[in-house]
Amino acid sequence: MHAIRSRPKLARLLAGVLALATLGAATDMDPINPTCPLNPNWSTNPTMKLTVEKRGGMKVMLAEGRVDAGLPDRLSTALKANPDVSEIWLRSPGGDARAGNAAGRVIRSFPGLGTRIPSGWACFSACNFVFMGGQPRVIEPGGEFIVHMFTSTGDRAAIDESVALGIDATTELIGDVEQDSALLASEDNAFLIKMGVSRKLLTDVMYRQKAVKGSGPDKSTRRCLTLDEALKYGVTYAVE
Template identity: 85%
Template sequence: MSWLPDLSRVLAGALALTSLTAATERDPLNPTCPLNPNWSTNATMTLTVETRGRMKVMLAEGRVDPGLPERLAAALKANPDVSEIWLRSPGGDARAGNAAGRIIRSNTGLGTRIPSGWACFSACNFVFMGGAPRIIEPGGEFIVHMFTSTGDRAAIDQSVAMGTDATTELIGDVEQDSALLASEDNDFLIRMGVSRKLLTEVMYRQKAVKGSGADKSTRRCLTLEEALKYGVTYAVE
C-alpha cells in the first residue's frame, strides 16, 4: 500500500538518531563532557604515520606511557616531513606528557591537532600544547582535570591501616611531589605560550577524586571559546 512508510527509510532514520544521541549524550557526573569520550584504550601510545590529503601526519593514540618521549623522538627523526600530530588519548604519565610536548616544540613548525570526535585528556593535554600551531576541530575534546600524584589508592589504604606515622610520611611525599609537578606545569605553560590561568581557573579547580558531596565531577571539557581564551589553541577549523 503506497501510504505506508518505506521501512528501510524508517530504520535508517532511527539508526541515525541513535548515533547522534550517543555522540552528544552528556556525562551526568561531568556535564561539560560526553558520556563516552573517544580516547584510545591502547596500553601505550602508538605512533602511526599516514598521508592525509596533501600532508603527512602522525596519529598518536593511547596512553601516555613513560617510554613515549623516547619513541616520539625516534619517530619524528625517522619522519622529518610529518606536519602534524593528531591526538587521541586518555592521558597517563604526567611527566612523560610534559617531556613529549617539549620534544614536539623542539621540532620547529610541527603542529598538533585534536580531530573532530577525538578526545585528549590529562597528560595528553601537555603533549598537545607542545604543538605550534595547535588546532582543536569542532567536536574535538580537550579534557582537563586536577593531576593526582598518588594514583594507587591501595597504597593509601595500606598506609592508613599501618598507622599515623606511615600516613603522615605518605602525605608529606604526596605534597612534595605535587608542589614540584605544579611548578613544572607552570613552567611548561609559560614556554608553550599558554596562559597560566588555565591552571588556576580551570585545571586546579577540579577535584582529583570523586567527592562524597553533590558535586562529583573530576574532569572538565573546555569549550572552543575557552581554548582560544587561554591560548590552548591558535585556531578553530
C-alpha cells in the first residue's frame, strides 16, 4: 500500500525535474557567443517566406527565413496586396546585407507599419536592417536582436576561384572586398540615421565584433543586445 500511495508524489517529482530540465535547455547560452542563446530560433527557409495571418485581433505578416536579393520586391508586392497588415514579425538568420537595407526602406515607405521580434524568435545580421524599417519597432522580452561585423561578400566560390588563380587574383579580390565593405559601412551609417537609430550601434557594437572566429580567448563573432541596449541605441521602443 505504501508503494501505491507514493506513486502520485513520485510522478509530481519527476514532472518537476523534467520541467526544470526543459527550462534549462531553453535558456542554454552559447559558450562561444556568451551573450546569445546556444540555438537561436531563426528560420532555415533558404529565402524569406512571407505569410499573412490574424494574430490577437490584428493582421500581421510573418517574415521567416534568409534575406535574399529578391526580398525587397516580394515584400513590396505582398504589402501592397495586404494594406491592412499592421506589423511584420521577423525570424531570420540574415543574408544579403544590401537586400536587408532595401527591405527596411520598403517597410518605411508604408507609414505606421511596425516591426516586431516576438519572444523566442531571433533576428540576425541583415535581418537587423529589415527590422529597423519599422515604425514602431518592438523587441519582446525573450526576442533576440543579434548583431555582428558585416562583410561585403559571402561568395565562397569567388574566394576559392581567386585563390586557385594565384596571389594576384587573390590580392585583387581582397582589394575589391575592402572597397565594397567601406561602401557598405557608409550605406549602413546613412540607413541608421534615416531610420532614427543611433550610429553608435555601428561604431560601439557591430564593428567591434569579429568577422571570423579568432584564435585568442575571445572567439565570439556575434552579440545579442540586451533590451536596455536596444532602447539606448534607438533600435526599439519600450513594450506597451
